[in-house]
Each structure stands twice: as structure tokens, then as C-alpha cells.
Amino acid sequence: MEEFFKVPIRNLFVLLSYADDMPELAHSMNDVDEDLITYDFICKQFLKEVALVERRGLVKDYVAFAEPTNRLSGRMVMEASMSYIISKKPIVVCEKDEYTANIRINQLIKSTLKSITLNQYVKQDTKARSFNHMELMGEVEAPPLTKSSFAKLSFGRHNMHYKRVLQIALLLHEMTLLSHKNGNWSLFTAQLDERSLNSLFENFLFNFYKLEQQDYRVKAEGMQWKLEGNKALLPGMRTDVSLTHKNGLEKIVIDAKFYKDIFQVHHGKSSFRSGNMYQLFTYLMHQDQEMKLRGILIYPSNGEQVDEQYDWNERMSMEVMTLDLNASWKDIYDRLKNLI
Numbered sequence: 001m002e003e004f005f006k007v008p009i010r011n012l013f014v015l016l017s018y019a020d021d022m023p024e025l026a027h028s029m030n031d032v033d034e035d036l037i038t039y040d041f042i043c044k045q046f047l048k049e050v051a052l053v054e055r056r057g058l059v060k061d062y063v064a065f066a067e068p069t070n071r072l073s074g075r076m077v078m079e080a081s082m083s084y085i086i087s088k089k090p091i092v093v094c095e096k097d098e099y100t101a102n103i104r105i106n107q108l109i110k111s112t113l114k115s116i117t118l119n120q121y122v123k124q125d126t127k128a129r130s131f132n133h134m135e136l137m138g139e140v141e142a143p144p145l146t147k148s149s150f151a152k153l154s155f156g157r158h159n160m161h162y163k164r165v166l167q168i169a170l171l172l173h174e175m176t177l178l179s180h181k182n183g184n185w186s187l188f189t190a191q192l193d194e195r196s197l198n199s200l201f202e203n204f205l206f207n208f209y210k211l212e213q214q215d216y217r218v219k220a221e222g223m224q225w226k227l228e229g230n231k232a233l234l235p236g237m238r239t240d241v242s243l244t245h246k247n248g249l250e251k252i253v254i255d256a257k258f259y260k261d262i263f264q265v266h267h268g269k270s271s272f273r274s275g276n277m278y279q280l281f282t283y284l285m286h287q288d289q290e291m292k293l294r295g296i297l298i299y300p301s302n303g304e305q306v307d308e309q310y311d312w313n314e315r316m317s318m319e320v321m322t323l324d325l326n327a328s329w330k331d332i333y334d335r336l337k338n339l340i
Contacts, residue, residue, distance in 0.1 A: 004191050005260060005300070007325050010037035012178075012190045014329050016171045019203035023211050025167055026329070034328055038188050039121045039175065046116075046172060047126070049165035050109060050133050058101040058137070059159045066095040102140050105162050108149060110134055110142040112169040115176060145173050198258040201300055202240045205256050208336060209243055216243035216252070216340065223286045239283055243340065250292045252340060255280050262299045262306065262322065272297075272308075272320055284316055291315070296339065300325045 007015070010029075017026040029037060066077055068084065074096035081092040116122055116130040134142070143149075150170045155163045178196055192200070210218040221242035225234050241254040255276070263270040280295045287293050293316040299306070301322035308320045323335060 004193055005197050005258065005325075007190050007192060007197070008034075009039050009042070009175075009188055009190055010034045011325050011329060011332065012175065012192075013037060013042060013171060014332075015200055015204045016174055018207045018211070019200055020167075020170060020174075021207055021211075022167050022171075023207070025164075025171065029329075039119075040123050040126055042168065042172065042175075043116050043119075043122050043126050043130070046112065046165065046168045047129050047133065049168060050113070053109070053161060053165055054133070054136060056161055058106050058140070059103070059162065060099055060101045061103045062097040063100050063103060064095055064097055066093050068092070069094050100139065101137070104149075105153070105159060105166060106137060106140045107143055108145070108166055108169055109162075110137045110140045111145045111149075112172055113137075114142045115145065115172070119176070121179070147173070147177070149173075194258055194260075197300065198256070201258060202256045205254060205298065205336075206241050209241060209254075209340070212333075212337065213340060216245050218243055221253075223283065226286060237283065237286065248291075250294075251287060252294045252296060253280065253283050253287070254296045254298060255283070256298050256300075258300055262301070262304075262320075277318070277320075280318060284312075284318070289315070293317070294319065296321065298323055 013029070014026040017023055066080065068091050070090050070092075072092060072094065074094040077093045077095050084091040084093070113130045113134045117127045117134070119127075122130075150166065150173070153166060175190070178190060178192060206218065206220065209216065219242055221239045223237040223239075225231060225237065227234065239253050240256045241252075243252040243254070245251065257273075257276050259273065262273065264273045276297055280297055284293050284295045295316075295318045297318070297320045299320075299322045301324050304322055305324065306320055306322045309317055310319070311317045321339075323332060325332070327335075
């Protein structure tokens with residue numbers, strides 16, 4: 001049976017901001033009362049950014065479009081024109097460049113506005129404001145959004161003022177995708193399935209440590225088994241987060257796991273999940289044993305706090321800890337920073 005996990009919208013916003021390599025969005029909310037950060041609040045932040053873009057004027061660019069015509073103009077598209085030529089119709093297909101606001105960055109904004117008007121978790125006045133902004137973008141289309149819609153966006157002097165509005169649009173879209181997987185959401189709380197949260201939490205931790213400290217090099221590390229034989233049949237080994245100190249003498253291997261209950265029960269006795277412990281221990285045993293090694297299992301939790309440490313020798317230890325996703329962002333930030 002699939003497990004679900006509740007996360008406050010304010011913390012989901014932060015997790016997604018870091019997972020998508022946009023920590024500035026999380027930092028921009030530092031002065032906002034965390035209890036005010038709801039799904040509707042984030043939509044209102046998006047609308048504020050839309051208003052700023054509209055005030056400066058929508059960016060336009062030349063877009064090629066083709067149409068059948070009985071007057072030769074622009075560039076004739078021979079392949080598309082052949083059916084008319086063969087049927088002896090006085091028509092050809094010509095391609096022209098049109099200077100228009102109907103370009104991808106504006107389409108992303110309008111599509112996000114449309115999704116807000118259809119979202120059940122958004123207040124009526126927010127929907128009305130979104131609809132009004134859509135009306136001001138009459139020439140712009142609103143194609144369906146996908147994650148790839150936001151890929152490879154580039155910003156220069158002419159469109160830098162779009163960066164923040166499109167960052168928030170991406171987060172709203174990802175929240176929408178997550179809410180569609182399980183509809184038991186509210187303005188304040190998101191309910192995520194085990195697989196979604198596990199992937200998001202891994203990406204969040206990786207980028208958090210990549211962005212919030214300078215002493216360690218951060219990567220997801222692949223390793224080869226120290227065994228002889230047909231290695232093609234052996235499973236791959238890859239850490240979630242490996243932090244190697246720049247002095248070359250210390251390494252921290254972090255493995256992020258999600259379970260509603262971090263303990264297993266056998267014959268009435270509770271213990272940490274054996275598979276998780278064996279996996280992390282194996283990762284550590286495949287490291288350079290001259291280094292000082294720490295292995296850390298981190299479980300997201302809804303309030304239960306665990307902090308345990310086990311020493312293998314003077315150079316190697318394993319730790320098991322929980323990170324309360326119901327806590328304030330400041331508490332989460334401090335706990336992760338103090339970990340290293």
C-alpha cells in the first residue's frame with residue numbers, strides 16, 4: 001500500500017526552490033510570516049510579478065509562420081505548396097516573420113494564469129485577477145504546460161525581468177503535478193506519495209549542500225564493487241550526496257530515505273530498517289579507508305526526532321537522523337547547516 005506524507009505548502013515551496021536550483025526564491029520569503037505562505041499566497045506572488053512584466057511591456061520577437069496565399073510574399077515553402085501546384089490551384093504556402101508577443105516566455109505566463117483560474121485550491125479573487133491578466137494578453141496563446149516547457153530558458157538584458165515570474169510559474173506547475181497525483185491537499189498542506197517525496201527530498205539535499213556551504217565538494221558518487229567475478233550482474237552503487245572536504249581528508253556520505261515509519265518491527269522489537277543501514281555501510285566500506293568518513297541516513301519526518309550515532313572505528317561512523325518537515329524553514333535550515 002502506498003504511503004502518503006503531509007508537508008506544509010511553505011516548506012514544499014522551499015524544497016522545490018532548492019531542488020530546481022532556485023534558492024533565491026526561498027530566500028525571498030525569509031521576511032514573510034511562514035503561516036501566511038499558502039498555495040494561494042504563492043499564486044498572488046506570481047500575479048505581482050505578472051503585473052510588473054505587464055507594466056514594462058511584454059517582450060516581443062520575430063516568429064516565423066506559414067500560410068496559404070494567392071500572392072507570393074516572404075519565403076515560399078515548396079514541400080507544403082506541392083499539393084496546390086499539382087491540383088493546379090493558384091495558391092502557394094509562404095513563410096513570413098511576424099513581430100509578436102506570442103512567444104514562449106509569454107505563453108508560459110498565460111498558461112500559468114489559466115491553470116490558476118482552474119485550480120480548486122485558489123481563492124475566487126485570485127482567480128478573478130488571473131483572468132483579468134489573461135485578458136490583457138489577448139494575442140498570446142496558452143498551450144498545455146509540461147515540465148519540458150520550462151527547459152532551456154535563457155535570460156538577457158531584454159527579458160531579465162521575466163526570470164522571477166517564470167521561476168514561480170515553474171514551482172506552481174510542479175505543485176500542480178504533485179497535487180494531481182493525490183488530491184488530498186489544502187491551502188496550507190500538501191500530501192505527497194512516497195516516491196514523489198523521496199525524489200524531491202534527494203534533489204533538495206543535494207542542491208542545499210551544493211549552494212549553502214563552501215568547504216566540501218558535492219556530487220552523487222558512483223562506485224565499483226570491490227569483488228572479483230562477473231560484475232555485470234552486480235547492482236550499481238550511487239550515493240545521493242557525497243561531500244568531500246577540500247582538504248581531501250574527510251568525506252560525508254548522505255543517503256536520503258522516506259518512510260512514514262523509519263523503524264521496522266521484528267518479533268515485537270523496533271529497529272532501524274536493515275536494508276537502509278546495510279546500504280549505507282556498504283557505501284562507506286567502498287571509500288578510501290584513509291579518510292575520515294561519516295555516513296548519515298536522513299529521514300524526513302512529521303515531528304518524530306531521531307539522532308543516533310554509531311562508531312565503526314576512530315575514522316568511520318554512521319548516523320541516523322530525522323528532519324522535521326513540519327518545522328519552520330529556519331529550524332530546517334539550521335539543522336542541515338549544523339550537520340556538517
